[in-house]
Amino acid sequence: MDIASLHAFVTIADHGTFSSAADRLHVTQPAVSKRVATLEEELNVRLFDRLGRTVRLTEAGNLLLPRARRILAEVADGRRALRNLSGMISGTLTLATSHHIGLHRLPPVLRTFTARYPHVRLDMRFMDSEVACGVVLRGEVELAIVTLPPHVEAPLEASPLWPDPLVIVAARTHPLAQLSTVAMPQLAQYPAILPSEATFTRRIFAEELARLGVDISVAFATNYLETIKMMVAVGLGWSVLPRTMLDGELVEIPLVGLRLERMLGVVRHTGHTLSNAAGALLAILHDQSTIPVENS
Structure with missing residues (x-):
């Protein structure tokens, strides 16, 4: 064929x-x-x-x-294995990442990479983190820089790079924003705008709600955090978002007894040969991450 x-x-x-x-x-x-x-x-x-x-x-x-x-x-x-024999760092490097990570985490990494390796053409594919893990598994991309799933099974391998604390947020005019502290029953009185149920972020939040025995009303769900931020900013509900997205439009709601965090990192297929370019990008990612690499 x-x-x-x-x-x-x-x-x-x-x-x-x-x-x-x-x-x-x-x-x-x-x-x-x-x-x-x-x-x-x-x-x-x-x-x-x-x-x-x-x-x-x-x-x-x-x-x-x-x-x-x-x-x-x-x-x-x-x-890739044959090209690697030359030792050159060139060719096309195909990556998958989410829009959020592409906006908030990758720019300094890619700036360093493109300056250091100008002969590499980056093929960036933006998609949900959950989908990105699937395309790595199928061999369609070499690396996925994503929100890491709670559990990764072979032949995939996940390397954590950036802890990403999650917080409850609302518009400054929202009733919850007028309180000095908020308990879960008070939060549940107002509608939420959350990531969709298929996302790793939503699963993390759902597990914490289940642990606390709390049911909430979800008004909207979408995969795009920037869209959620906009809807929260205009007062349509509260949400759970990365703390890095807080700005003048949103405020953190101090919720009693709730501590959430997701991990951002890189996923690769251990059964596939990494190109020299992918190996070089991994080195930069680990160098610029906030989690030290453990020596084996």
């Missing part, structure tokens, strides 16, 4: 349309269609059902997809 055809097949499956896959692969849509047609002809199966402008995997496509991902991951791993 041709690697370019497999790459086109996986990209279409991930993005849902031939045109989106063409944009991702930096080729024309007819070129993508031809690659898939060649693969379907070789395998003597139809891989996609065409539904207007979108596509859906057939039974054969669903069967091939995980195998195609493994093949592409092995090929990419082999290429």
